[in-house]
Amino acid sequence: MNVKPALDPVESVREAFPAALLDVVEYAGETTLVVEAAQLPRVSRYLRDTAGLIYNFLSDISAVDYYEPTGGISGRPARFGVSYHLYSMLYNRRLRVKVYVDEGDDESKPVVPTVVNVWPAANWLEREASDMMGIVFEGNPDQRRLLMPDDWQGHPHRRDYPLGYETIQFSFNAEEIMKHKPFAKE
Amino acid sequence: MGVTQKLGDLGVVTTTLETAINWARTGATWPLLFGLACCAIEYMSTQGGRYDLARFGMELNRASPRQADLMIVAGRVTRKMAPVVRNLYDQMSNPKWVISMGDCASCGGVYNNYAVVQGVDEIIPVDVYVAGCPPRPEQLMHGILTLQEKIMGERIKEWA
Amino acid sequence: MAIDSALENKVTEWVGSVDDVKNLVSERAISGETMLLNLGPHHPSTHGVLRLLLELDGEEIVTCLPDVGFLHTGIEKTIESKSYEKGVTCTDRMDYLAPMSNNTAFCMAVEKLVGLDVPERAQVMRVICLELTRIQSHLVWLGTHAIDLGAMSVFLYCFREREKILDLFEMISGQRMMGSYMRPGGVWRDFPAEFVPGVETFLDEFPSRIDDYELLLTTNPLWLDRTQGIGVVEPDVALAWGFSGPTLRGSGVNWDIRKAMPYLGYENYNFDVPLGEHGDVYDRYLCRIREMRESIKIIRQALQRLPGAKGGFRSENRKFCPPPRAELGQSMEAVIHHFKLWTEGFAAPDQEVYVAIESPRGEIGCYLHGTGGNKPRRVHFKTPSFMHIQGIPLMSEGHMIADLVAVIGSVDIVLGDCDR
Numbered sequence: 001m002n003v004k005p006a007l008d009p010v011e012s013v014r015e016a017f018p019a020a021l022l023d024v025v026e027y028a029g030e031t032t033l034v035v036e037a038a039q040l041p042r043v044s045r046y047l048r049d050t051a052g053l054i055y056n057f058l059s060d061i062s063a064v065d066y067y068e069p070t071g072g073i074s075g076r077p078a079r080f081g082v083s084y085h086l087y088s089m090l091y092n093r094r095l096r097v098k099v100y101v102d103e104g105d106d107e108s109k110p111v112v113p114t115v116v117n118v119w120p121a122a123n124w125l126e127r128e129a130s131d132m133m134g135i136v137f138e139g140n141p142d143q144r145r146l147l148m149p150d151d152w153q154g155h156p157h158r159r160d161y162p163l164g165y166e167t168i169q170f171s172f173n174a175e176e177i178m179k180h181k182p183f184a185k186e
Numbered sequence: 187m188g189v190t191q192k193l194g195d196l197g198v199v200t201t202t203l204e205t206a207i208n209w210a211r212t213g214a215t216w217p218l219l220f221g222l223a224c225c226a227i228e229y230m231s232t233q234g235g236r237y238d239l240a241r242f243g244m245e246l247n248r249a250s251p252r253q254a255d256l257m258i259v260a261g262r263v264t265r266k267m268a269p270v271v272r273n274l275y276d277q278m279s280n281p282k283w284v285i286s287m288g289d290c291a292s293c294g295g296v297y298n299n300y301a302v303v304q305g306v307d308e309i310i311p312v313d314v315y316v317a318g319c320p321p322r323p324e325q326l327m328h329g330i331l332t333l334q335e336k337i338m339g340e341r342i343k344e345w346a
Numbered sequence: 347m348a349i350d351s352a353l354e355n356k357v358t359e360w361v362g363s364v365d366d367v368k369n370l371v372s373e374r375a376i377s378g379e380t381m382l383l384n385l386g387p388h389h390p391s392t393h394g395v396l397r398l399l400l401e402l403d404g405e406e407i408v409t410c411l412p413d414v415g416f417l418h419t420g421i422e423k424t425i426e427s428k429s430y431e432k433g434v435t436c437t438d439r440m441d442y443l444a445p446m447s448n449n450t451a452f453c454m455a456v457e458k459l460v461g462l463d464v465p466e467r468a469q470v471m472r473v474i475c476l477e478l479t480r481i482q483s484h485l486v487w488l489g490t491h492a493i494d495l496g497a498m499s500v501f502l503y504c505f506r507e508r509e510k511i512l513d514l515f516e517m518i519s520g521q522r523m524m525g526s527y528m529r530p531g532g533v534w535r536d537f538p539a540e541f542v543p544g545v546e547t548f549l550d551e552f553p554s555r556i557d558d559y560e561l562l563l564t565t566n567p568l569w570l571d572r573t574q575g576i577g578v579v580e581p582d583v584a585l586a587w588g589f590s591g592p593t594l595r596g597s598g599v600n601w602d603i604r605k606a607m608p609y610l611g612y613e614n615y616n617f618d619v620p621l622g623e624h625g626d627v628y629d630r631y632l633c634r635i636r637e638m639r640e641s642i643k644i645i646r647q648a649l650q651r652l653p654g655a656k657g658g659f660r661s662e663n664r665k666f667c668p669p670p671r672a673e674l675g676q677s678m679e680a681v682i683h684h685f686k687l688w689t690e691g692f693a694a695p696d697q698e699v700y701v702a703i704e705s706p707r708g709e710i711g712c713y714l715h716g717t718g719g720n721k722p723r724r725v726h727f728k729t730p731s732f733m734h735i736q737g738i739p740l741m742s743e744g745h746m747i748a749d750l751v752a753v754i755g756s757v758d759i760v761l762g763d764c765d766r
Binding site for chain 2: 121146147149152156161162163165166168169181182183184185
């Protein structure tokens with residue numbers, strides 16, 4: 001089999017999409033390409049189909065919230081980041097593609113275009129991210145919640161969503177808590 | 187047991203109706219085949235060869251709640267699952283008992299957060315709590331024996 | 347027409363979803379030609395609390411809609427409120443059949459984030475634990491899979507052997523299942539003296555036990571009828587849908603992270619990666635059975651390696667790993683480190699890492715994002731069961747209901763793994 005020698009993903013993307021590539025981060029041996037959200041499907045398709053890259057396996061989509069309880073968004077361009085962890089089986093290497101997306105106001109939500117057409121596996125991963133972080137993946141065929149009940153309010157993995165902590169019972173406060181604890185009847 | 191000795195030549199045993207009913211109930215509490223999380227695996231171990239739950243007349247798991255007497259809530263009950271658990275409990279026919287197996291089912295365990303019901307006793311009445319994360323099979327068996335003791339102490343006038 | 351509209355109302359009522367189920371099932375369901383059936387979340391053969399909405403044409407599955415989240419525990423969010431060392435405990439309960447794999451994925455992510463090295467001996471110890479975990483997880487899979495397809499006795503044999511592995515885990519960690527034995531920088535404690543002989547005894551008798559299982563199943567005509575040609579996945583489809591582990595290898599794709607991107611020194615061990623050909627239930631079964639034999643090979647090599655391995659069971663870097671108890675009485679520095687680590691933990695940079703390892707089910711990945719402080723900003727686990735449940739419709743549509751059970755069993759799902 002003729003395998004084309006591996007290309008450098010950073011250089012290739014920079015050449016193909018000079019405007020879309022916003023930043024490149026190297027940390028602990030991992031490469032992150034920060035791309036413009038609107039261009040994500042095109043970049044993804046390019047990464048998947050170009051000989052020399054062939055990132056044919058989508059490992060994970062992780063959404064992260066840069067909200068700081070003290071205010072601000074922790075030195076990032078926007079509040080939400082969505083990381084796509086790609087793997088190339090042919091060249092045996094990983095790559096992270098990341099997009100930043102703003103919170104939006106009361107009516108609008110953060111919107112990222114879907115990559116379901118590129119990697120079908122993205123379907124549930126996107127649904128999970130939209131359930132947990134409230135990011136809308138435009139074009140995903142199934143926009144229902146995935147993990148939380150359908151009538152759930154809010155998006156639990158946002159940093160401003162409370163953990164939902166209940167006071168722990170110790171011997172000194174047990175009675176006080178037991179008074180208010182709901183107990184089921186037959 | 188002492189039945190044969192007591193029978194003697196007469197073929198008659200005198201006991202109270204209460205004791206007879208309770209005795210019959212303890213020996214054949216059929217659990218609902220119902221597992222939620224990690225504790226369900228320990229529950230399976232308890233049914234396996236080494237611990238052999240059949241010794242307590244409990245080897246027969248019923249998948250249908252209509253045929254079960256005992257619900258072993260094995261694992262964490264989440265907010266999404268809670269209505270289902272209550273629904274299953276409501277479908278079980280009387281008399282019915284509940285063992286809350288493990289820390290998560292009893293009090294939320296390590297998961298004191300938005301998703302987990304902090305104790306299954308908030309949605310269904312619990313008879314015996316078994317601690318542990320997950321409880322060892324011996325602990326579960328102790329819980330079952332405790333429940334059997336509790337059943338032996340039930341009074342007819344309380345439920346009839 | 348009245349019946350039609352009544353049925354329509356009923357359908358939307360069932361799902362209770364904002365979306366209309368009409369878009370998800372075929373039109374024949376709305377006219378009443380096919381039947382909608384709810385399977386789960388309380389159902390013995392779904393291996394936990396999986397709910398499937400099935401559209402059936404007689405016995406044949408037309409549409410299968412998995413509904414997950416009944417075991418969503420908020421583990422990721424809980425870890426975000428704890429320091430890195432405490433987070434390990436939460437990861438155990440995720441994939442509750444392979445706690446050590448979860449621990450290792452999380453610990454390796456922490457180590458990568460802060461740049462902490464693991465001593466060679468600790469790596470070998472981790473390999474031994476991981477492979478034992480793989481065997482015990484496959485044993486539970488085999489037992490429950492067989493019981494679903496009507497072979498009751500295999501379950502009892504599998505759990506007999508599993509108890510022995512759990513005894514070994516109890517020796518090293520004090521807990522049968524949720525040991526939290528892996529810690530950032532190594533493992534919790536050294537192996538006790540009786541552990542290695544215990545593992546050797548187990549390894550000596552276990553191959554013959556696998557022969558027993560194979561004798562019961564591999565050539566059993568009933569088993570072949572139930573599994574061959576069922577739930578076929580083509581290799582390119584499996585890749586596109588993100589399958590991994592034995593489910594992917596059953597389709598013939600040679601991808602094992604232990605070989606492809608070795609971690610913990612897996613490149614030094616000599617083992618094979620079993621591959622299937624047809625991608626059906628039977629091939630996935632064979633892959634897992636052979637994997638158990640390969641795991642035995644790996645553990646044997648690791649045991650040989652263990653005495654000569656350099657370093658201790660945990661890193662000596664006191665900024666991240668607490669000092670041993672004995673030092674506390676003699677060294678002030680040790681007391682300070684101990685106090686700092688157990689009260690506030692260690693800080694990790696505001697960066698992101700992704701670490702993937704091969705769990706018994708496939709690729710378990712941990713995405714970890716630090717804050718610069720002692721708690722992570724975001725922890726996200728990519729779990730194999732999540733991807734595999736997503737693929738169940740793919741494998742089951744067109745088959746009979748009874749085959750759906752075989753498919754669910756063969757991809758070895760764990761709902762705690764899927765929902766987290």
